[in-house]
Amino acid sequence: MKILSKEQIYEGDKLTAQRQNISSTELMERAGTQIFNWMHMRMQGAQVPIHVFCGIGNNGGDGLVLARHLVNHGYNVHTYVVNYSDKRSKDFLVNYDRIKQVTKEWPTLMACEEDFPTITPEAIIVDAVFGIGLNRPIADWVKKLFQHFRASKAFTLAIDIPSGLQTDSVPESENDVVWAGYTLSFQSPKLIFFLPETSKYSVQWEVLDIGIDLEYIYKLNTEAELIGKQEVLPIYKPRKRFSHKGSFGHALIVGGSYGKIGSVTLSSKAALVSGVGLVSAYVPKCGYVPLQVALPEAMVITDENEKFISNISFDITPSAIGVGIGIGTQDETLLAFENFLKENKAPLVVDADALNLLSKKTELLALLPKGTVLTPHPKELERLIGEWKDDFDKLNKTKAFSKKHEVIVVVKGANTITVFQDKYYVNTTGNPGLATAGTGDVLMGIIAGLITQGYEPLSASVFGVYLHGKAADIILEDFGYQSMIASYVIDAVAEAYIDLFKQPEQPQVSEAEQEES
Structure with a gap:
């Protein structure tokens, strides 16, 4: 399995939208729906509290799609917008409007430590704050939010990548990163899942297929490749009947x-x-x-x-x-x-x-x-x-x-x-x-x-x-x-x-x- 870089993932999203004649919003809907399907299959309507924390970029947009589907299926869901900037991605705004149309309990805007909700150990946290595109220093109150997640002892599910992690560097402090029990990675695992200093931020991971163009992935030359049974089978040399030592x-x-x-x-x-x-x-x-x-x-x-x-x-x-x-x-x-x-x-x-x-x-x-x-x-x-x-x-x-x-x-x-x-x-x-x-x-x-x-x-x-x-x-x-x-x-x-x-x-x-x- 190929391990895509951040730049290759962005290019794959762009090409997929072009070749499949869909908008980036539709691709986001597909990704968020896949996350919901994964959760719904495992939870089967269980009424534990689900806290979905959304950033204001595309990762947050994925979280809003998930939250909307959870609401529509009767789950006990609480949605928050981690308001760390006054800038919003286009697809985030589209899905912010959509979730407001299905529930009277609009997402709670968070801007400081006083806005943190109480999270009980039996709850589920969905981390959709930052994605792979994190390119700014994280505000201190957001770092404290991540520490609040960890202190709650609730199960944490990260969307695509634990927030605070980047795909090509090690965080300066372990308090600056979400510690996830499980990460759902879109289309490809991340190299950081396999390195000693960064693997600890996600106990387990799984790849979700969100329909990125297969021809693009097939032709792609990646820096890293994940090796499992399917990758080594073509290497194996069978023995011929009349072989000898x-x-x-x-x-x-x-x-x-x-x-x-x-x-x-x-x-x-x-x-x-x-x-x-x-x-x-x-x-x-x-x-x-x-x-x-x-x-x-x-x-x-x-x-x-x-x-x-x-x-x-x-x-x-x-x-x-x-x-x-x-x-x-x-x-x-x-x-x-x-x-x-x-x-x-x-x-x-x-x-x-x-x-x-x-x-x-x-x-x-x-x-x-x-x-x-x-x-x-x-x-x-x-x-x-x-x-x-x-x-x-x-x-x-x-x-x-x-x-x-x-x-x-x-x-x-x-x-x-x-x-x-x-x-x-x-x-x-x-x-x-x-x-x-x-x-x-x-x-x-x-x-x-x-x-x-x-x-x-x-x-x-x-x-x-x-x-x-x-x-x-x-x-x-x-x-x-x-x-x-x-x-x-x-x-x-x-x-x-x-x-x-x-x-x-x-x-x-x-x-x-x-x-x-």
């Missing part, structure tokens, strides 16, 4: 040091379950017995050093190499890594201490093959790109780093974002159970395994992140967040593959309902 490549996993052989075991096993034909692990001598015992499916090559890697030399021709897990940052290892990069011709996935070695000696970045995949956690990323002031600055710096070095950067987090050149791929799978030792090693092994099988590095990164997160989602019910460990995630990768082709379960229909239909 040589058809799926030979992965090499390089890493480990004394006490950290488990990381290589996890990565090697993850590469195997991703579907590679052969896996070899390159480890110091102390890793030979543990790997042979723990993972008999893998072959083992050892460094001459007993406790850490001091020379990376092998006589196989791997299809792809994953390097860095548990490898350490000793001077001898740094030199071995440098010599390896100078000689290497295979596609690379670089993780963990190999990333720290790159940060330690940045000139080595020039030795990375084009399309190398880097999989840093936040601190490793900071060592590579420098400190950032907020999440948007982090993404911009990562994008610049990707373009400069022609690499793919997998920014790990609650919504892992794969960055390549000017594009962000935002993953939708995964859960807090992945916040445990070894899951990063598993991800590296999966991505290296997919590249080994012939997937392009970018496709392997996007697909690998999805499979990794989906495996964690599948086992969540059995293990919960606290008891999930990396080995369990590996074991569930098979189910993540199978899930790609599962059809959604159809709701059960009783015989009586069938007869009625």
Whole structure:
């Protein structure tokens, strides 16, 4: 699913009105009606108090359309106009007149803190104050209104975007923003829903289709794309009947040091379950017995050093190499890594201490093959790109780093974002159970395994992140967040593959309902 920018949303509204021969007021009516339908289907006439707070722009106009439909269907609705300016949008004024025609209880004008209504915890707040076009400082009394929402403990539903948030920046203070329990986003999600500093302002979100021109969306090139099952299915490579293990490549996993052989075991096993034909692990001598015992499916090559890697030399021709897990940052290892990069011709996935070695000696970045995949956690990323002031600055710096070095950067987090050149791929799978030792090693092994099988590095990164997160989602019910460990995630990768082709379960229909239909 494409994540549209603010400018693209405005352009889509404009083109839709032209191509469908409708006015902007009619498009607003469509949007407001969709919000009403969403609420009405869930509330079924329930008489809890609904407080609809409307700004004086188009977001407020959407709120007025919603309020009018709620009134017409007999809901217990109270409508307010947050009068923060003397300017009104044209469509707001049209719908302000329309709501006055269906109720004697006209919208209450609010202009200061004394106008705030009492809101009980069992009520519903609809936030339609500011939309994506917020371009002015917020008045102090409006900020206090937002704090009043939060203090009420009432469920808050935001229209399109929580008021006070912008689509491309982080608010200066969390008190300047509506904290929504749910956000109904028009046509496309917003990037801010997936960033650590801004996702907290909407616990859940959902996209409402308001009929934006499909041809426009289809042809649109967006900066960000949301990755779910429908986006990864076209990436998947089915196996041919007469394939053999040589058809799926030979992965090499390089890493480990004394006490950290488990990381290589996890990565090697993850590469195997991703579907590679052969896996070899390159480890110091102390890793030979543990790997042979723990993972008999893998072959083992050892460094001459007993406790850490001091020379990376092998006589196989791997299809792809994953390097860095548990490898350490000793001077001898740094030199071995440098010599390896100078000689290497295979596609690379670089993780963990190999990333720290790159940060330690940045000139080595020039030795990375084009399309190398880097999989840093936040601190490793900071060592590579420098400190950032907020999440948007982090993404911009990562994008610049990707373009400069022609690499793919997998920014790990609650919504892992794969960055390549000017594009962000935002993953939708995964859960807090992945916040445990070894899951990063598993991800590296999966991505290296997919590249080994012939997937392009970018496709392997996007697909690998999805499979990794989906495996964690599948086992969540059995293990919960606290008891999930990396080995369990590996074991569930098979189910993540199978899930790609599962059809959604159809709701059960009783015989009586069938007869009625």
